[in-house]
Amino acid sequence: xxxxxxxxxxxxxxxxxxxxxxxxxxxDFFPPAIAFExxxxxxxxxxxxxxxxxxxxxxxxxxxxxxxxxxxxRFQAGIEYLLEFVRVQIAxxxxxxxxxxxxxxxxxxxxxxxxxxxxxIVPGLNIAGTSRxxxxxxxxxxxxxxxxxxxxKKQKLGGYLKSSLFPPSVKDMPxxxxxxxxxxxxxxxVIRPASLAIRLTANMIAGHIMLVLCFSATEFFLLHAAxxxxxxxxxxxxxxxxxxxxxxLVGFLQAYIFALLAAAYINMSLEEEH
Amino acid sequence: MAAWLSxxxxxxxAEEPAQGIDLLIPAKxxxxxxxxxxxxxxxxxxxxxxxxxxKVLDERAALIEGGLKKAERAQAAADKALENRQEMMExxxxxxxxxxxxxxxxxxxxxxxxxxxxxxxxxxxxxTAQRQIEAERQAAEVSLKSDVGQLATxxxxxxxxxxxxxxxxxxxxxxxxxDDLEVKVK
Numbered sequence: 001x002x003x004x005x006x007x008x009x010x011x012x013x014x015x016x017x018x019x020x021x022x023x024x025x026x027x028d029f030f031p032p033a034i035a036f037e038x039x040x041x042x043x044x045x046x047x048x049x050x051x052x053x054x055x056x057x058x059x060x061x062x063x064x065x066x067x068x069x070x071x072x073x074r075f076q077a078g079i080e081y082l083l084e085f086v087r088v089q090i091a092x093x094x095x096x097x098x099x100x101x102x103x104x105x106x107x108x109x110x111x112x113x114x115x116x117x118x119x120x121i122v123p124g125l126n127i128a129g130t131s132r133x134x135x136x137x138x139x140x141x142x143x144x145x146x147x148x149x150x151x152x153k154k155q156k157l158g159g160y161l162k163s164s165l166f167p168p169s170v171k172d173m174p175x176x177x178x179x180x181x182x183x184x185x186x187x188x189x190v191i192r193p194a195s196l197a198i199r200l201t202a203n204m205i206a207g208h209i210m211l212v213l214c215f216s217a218t219e220f221f222l223l224h225a226a227x228x229x230x231x232x233x234x235x236x237x238x239x240x241x242x243x244x245x246x247x248x249l250v251g252f253l254q255a256y257i258f259a260l261l262a263a264a265y266i267n268m269s270l271e272e273e274h
Numbered sequence: 275m276a277a278w279l280s281x282x283x284x285x286x287x288a289e290e291p292a293q294g295i296d297l298l299i300p301a302k303x304x305x306x307x308x309x310x311x312x313x314x315x316x317x318x319x320x321x322x323x324x325x326x327x328x329k330v331l332d333e334r335a336a337l338i339e340g341g342l343k344k345a346e347r348a349q350a351a352a353d354k355a356l357e358n359r360q361e362m363m364e365x366x367x368x369x370x371x372x373x374x375x376x377x378x379x380x381x382x383x384x385x386x387x388x389x390x391x392x393x394x395x396x397x398x399x400x401x402t403a404q405r406q407i408e409a410e411r412q413a414a415e416v417s418l419k420s421d422v423g424q425l426a427t428x429x430x431x432x433x434x435x436x437x438x439x440x441x442x443x444x445x446x447x448x449x450x451x452x453d454d455l456e457v458k459v460k
Binding site for chain 1: 292293294296297298299300301302303304305306307308309311312314315316318319320322323324326327329330331333334337
C-alpha cells in the first residue's frame, strides 16, 4: 500500500524536481572499495559492517562466558536465555536426543545471522551483513557439508545416496523414481543450500530497499516537495519506523528459520527414512 | 563498429554497474571476508563461549541436583524421625495403658485386701470388746452379788433389827433375794 503510493508519486516528483529523491538501488549492496580494490580481500562498507558486528558479537559472548557465575546476573541470564533458545527451541526440538553434537554449529549459525541481520537497522551501519550473498552462502555450504558428512557417517555413502535419492515411500511404484530421483538429487545438491542462502539474502535486501525507500522518500517530501505534498513525509516516516521494527522481527525470524532448517536437514540425514 | 563495441565492453567492465543477478553471485572478496568473520565467530563459540557456558551450566545443574539430594535426604530423615516418634508415642501409649490396667488391678486388690483386713480387725475389735464386756459384766455381777448381798443383809438387819448370825440362813436369804432380783432384772 505504502510502496504503491510511493511508486505512483515518485516519478511525478522526479520529473518536476531534479534534486532530492534518491531511490534505493542495487548499487547499495556493492559499495565502492575503500582499499585493495579488485583483489579478493577488497575492503568496502559491508566489510566494515561485518567486522564491527563480529567484534561486538564476540565481545558480548566472551564477556558473558568469562564472567559466567553459578548465580547469573541480568546480563548473563539474557545471554543464557538466548543460548538456551538455540539449544532447546531449535536443536532439541528438531534433533531430539542427538541434538547435543549440533548445538555449537547451530549456535554459530543463529547468532551470526541474527547479529549480521540486525545491522540493517543499526544507525551508522544501516545495511545487513547478510545482504550480500557470500555470508549466507558460506553458512549454507557449511550446513550442506555437515548433512552430507552425517549422512555418510551414519549410512555409508551408498546407503545415504540410496535413502536420499530413492525415498522408500514410493518403492511400491518404482516407475515414480524416474520423477522423484532427479527432484531429490536437485534437492540434496542444490535446492537446500541455495534456498537457505537466497531466502536470507533476499529478505535482507528487500528489507534494506524498503527502509531506504521510506527514509529517502521522507527526506524528499520534507525538503524538496511542493507545499501540500510535504505532509506525505509524516506518512513515509511512520512507514520507515514500522519497517524498522519489522526488520527487527525479520532479522530474528530469518536467523531462526535458517538454524531450524539446518537442524531439519541434518536430522533427515540421520534418519534412514524420510 | 567492432571497435566501438569492444570499447563499450571495456567501459562497462571498468565501471562494473551491478546487475540484479549480481546479488546472487558471490564475489570473491565477499566470500573471503565472509569466511574470515565466520571462522572468527566459529572459533570463539566452539573454543570459548560454549565450553565455558556449559561448564557453568553443568556446575549449576550439579549444585541444584546436590541441593535436591540433600533436601531429599533431609526429608527422609525427617520422615524417619516422625515415624520413630509416632512409634515411640504408640509404645508409650501402650505402656501407659498397661500401667493403668495394672494399677487398677493392684488398686482393686489393695482395696479388697484392705477391706478384708479392716473387716478382720473390726471383727477382732468387736470380739475383744464383747469379751471385755462379758468379763466386766461378770466382774460386775460378782461384785454386785457380794455388794448387793452385803447391802441387803445390812439393810435387812437394820430393818429387822437383828443380826442374822446364822450363816446358813443368811446365805439362803441372800440367794433367794438375788434370785428374785435376777428374775426382776431379767
